[in-house]
Amino acid sequence: MPRRFDYEPLTPTAFLDRAGTVFADRVAVVDGETKFTWAEFRERCLKFAGALRRAGVAPGDRVALLAPNSQTLLAAHYAVPWAGAVLVALNTRITASDIAWILDHSGARLLVHDTTFAATAADAVTKANAKIDTWPAGGDADAIEERIAAAEPFRHPVDDERSMLAIDYTSGTTGPPKGVMYHHRGAYLQALAMAFHMRLDSDSVYLWTLPMFHCNGWCFPWAVTAAGAQHVCLPRVDAASIWRHLDTSGVTHFCAAPTLLTMAVWDPDAHPLGRTVRIATGGAPPTPVLLERLATLGMDITHLYGLTETYGPSVICDWKSEWNALPPAAQARIKARQGVANVIGEPLRVVDRDGCDAPADGNAMGEIAIRGNNVMLGYYRNDDATRLACPDGWFRTGDLGVMHSDGYIELRDRAKDIIISGGENISSVEVEQAITSHPAVLEVGVVAGPDERWGEIPVAWVALKDGATATERELIDHVRSRIAHFKAPRRVVFGPLPKTATGKIQKNVLRDRLRKPA
16 A cells, blocks of 8 residues: 555654754754764664664563663653654662662663663662663763664654653652653654744753653653754753853753752852743742742743643643733732643643533632643553543543633642641642742742641741741741731741652652651
């Protein structure tokens, strides 16, 4: 049967083919002292795929990667699919036992790891039940370079655009992690949405502050390539490195959780750059205080929302020019909303327990529900969890929010983070925003603490800015001056906050601390 002239299966690897031709001689990837043009990077990825094929990796096999934000992990986003295999990018901060569990569950036959994680990789492979080959990358024992040099370029065709591209594992804070299955079509469309909304073009320079293993870097490994922009890899993220690249690498874009942004904008080196830098943030609602601070530095921030199950940001607070006339505080309140479906998504819903739409009045709370091309295929080897998460053709996010009359949603809390005190529902997000409006507060996490009289009470865990001071009484009174008294924390605990690899505050850890006997 002749090949159809009116259809080609969608796959995000196609973006590298185009960039390798259109922008062949332009710098594509910078990783420390290593640089590749687009033509060189395309050839490298094709030979990387050839090396995988030569080693016996077959279509449908799973290939795991344990690496920081590096050219190796970036190349794997093309080489592994070109080999016909499925990419499993591993969280670099989990334990060897956790990695072993994921290797077994995914059925990975090969683990490619950066040499900085050699000990963890060796321990994980030893703990895994199946035999797993390992390829070190970087350092003196770089098996990748040798194998790429000896390989021929290879590409396995994508016949089904809804075939599996990657498996991304959730954090597993409430049980074993779940393997979220991505397909080629979803990643292709989500990448285009990110390039469109972040206004990436061939002169953009994207700094890799967001972990590439997290939701496949929100699909930016493919989005940046689609635009022909430049990838700048940052294996270790800290405020000093971010500002160094902002000052010397011409960075125009980066993505980060609010906690990382908080660290960066209050760093002593923070200063206006004299040019616009576009930032996307997600993972937790950014506070109005953080948004106002970014504005003073000349940074244009876009608030995104999504989950691993939705290829990262499926929702965007799409900014309207008429809002520019509003006072800064009012603009910040709007930017704190999660927003509307991105350009390739389906309209969002906020539903009650019966699956009916909540009134779009900005007050009626329900669970955010999503469907469309940028929703997962399902959970790998876990049909029961898939049915539970998608009971009626809509994926239930587990996040509670409201729908405003203009169709913009606003997240109020995770369902598990709502505090029920004396029969009243208290949004931890609302309390957190009241606390962070205090000038001494850097960041905060509010969780439910047990209480004999009220059942639960709000407890705030607070980190202060360097050199700043505040007392428990002062912060409680500050909150009471802004929201209802019953919502104010009854306790304030000062100190650093536990965080995930993606910068989210680990509220499950804070709750566990409160449950432990003194």
